[in-house]
Amino acid sequence: MFKLRRRRYAIALVAALTLSLGLSACSSAGGSGAGEGETPTIRVAYAQGLQANFYYALQHDLFTKHGVKVEGTKFDSGPALISALVGGSADVGYFGVPAMATANEQGAQLQVFSIANNAGDMAALYVKPDSGIHSIQDLRGKKVATTQNTVAHIFLLIALEKAGMTPKDVQIEFYDPAGLVAGFDRGDLNAVFMFASVGAKFISSGAQIVKGTTSTDLGVPDTGNFIASKDYISNNKAALQKFLAAVDEATPIVNQDKAIYIDALQKGIGLAGDQAQIIYDNQPSPCLASSTLADPGSPVSLTPGGGFTKITQKMVETMTKLGILKSAPNVADFVTSSVVEGAGK
Structure with missing residues (x-):
């Protein structure tokens, strides 16, 4: 499945x-x-x-x-x-x-x-407050979800590269946007890299943007x-x-x-x-x-x-x-x- x-x-x-x-x-x-x-x-x-x-x-x-x-x-x-x-x-x-x-x-x-x-200020890494993830480096060995071949997916890859990491350093899982929201609300997903329209739903549910991960921070609006x-x-x-x-x-x-x-x-x-x-x-x-x-x-x-x-x-x-x-x-x-x-x- x-x-x-x-x-x-x-x-x-x-x-x-x-x-x-x-x-x-x-x-x-x-x-x-x-x-x-x-x-x-x-x-x-x-x-x-x-x-x-x-x-x-x-x-x-x-x-x-x-x-x-x-x-x-x-x-x-x-x-x-x-x-x-x-x-x-x-x-x-x-x-x-x-x-x-x-x-x-x-x-x-x-x-x-x-x-x-x-x-650019809202295409970013979203996490739950108790996730223990405070930087992109904290994703090492952890699961992060996004939607494949979207700007959010590419921004995640750029963020990893900027931090001296590769996709192999994390566990990337792909969902459609509706699946990301449902998984986050259920508590199945603790870290999601996503664009603004979906990110607003995460913030409304109590998520936080990880500092330094917005596309503006990455230099790619x-x-x-x-x-x-x-x-x-x-x-x-x-x-x-x-x-x-x-x-x-x-x-x-x-x-x-x-x-x-x-x-x-x-x-x-x-x-x-x-x-x-x-x-x-x-x-x-x-x-x-x-x-x-x-x-x-x-x-x-x-x-x-x-x-x-x-x-x-x-x-x-x-x-x-x-x-x-x-x-x-x-x-x-x-x-x-x-x-x-x-x-x-």
Whole structure:
């Protein structure tokens, strides 16, 4: 039963990608579906992300204001989301670099064209107060759980490397996010490396973040990325810039008003109780504007050779070193600044 649960996510992802790539080979290069003079439509697939600016724009008709129709669909699992994007039933997806790198190795041609948010202070190692774990070194010989091939998994590997440890020094177990929460609540799991939306549930249940383990501490920010195929971006740049104009309008609103931020997250992904408030309190001004992403001096700049390319390089180097990827990809192909540089103009 454990082996089945441990491998379920990875097997599902590979199967979804294989099916989707076969389907996309039979489809066209993509497009907004708008004729001349018509309002373009963008179908956005997302899961448990913290893109409060996107949710606010969707909830308050800002996309319509900026001349684009957006259909948002929430997915319960990463493999299903990526399958929809690669297979052509979604135009834009919101997820992390590791899943994109895996998809591209399977034959997809996906690129990050914008970043909605940075959750670096909450992608971290979560433990129970009585676990006896106060640093990453305290994991030696102990069990730590995460979700395979997600940003959380890669951050764990980077944290181990930074501490002079290897995956062999700990017992890594893989669960889907729901399994992690259930296992933590039951007391089966004492240490979990996870991203923010799930981490908020751990904190709500009394967990603590281990000092020095956040992705910010590791120098690899946990970004929430808007991703589409290279062809789709090329063919629909104007529509995507209208999309970003609406998100940009929402960004200062949710960053500056706690109540609005919390409401947008609760309605967007259904966080209960104090979980959205926990995220806000630990993530001051987490949503990002296109002007920041187009700035070559920004640590998350999408410009060629910029900050985000360096972040991506670190992640794929770790994935390649440990055999998650078969060979090192050219990360310059994973990022484009063409959309953010024209947003709002």
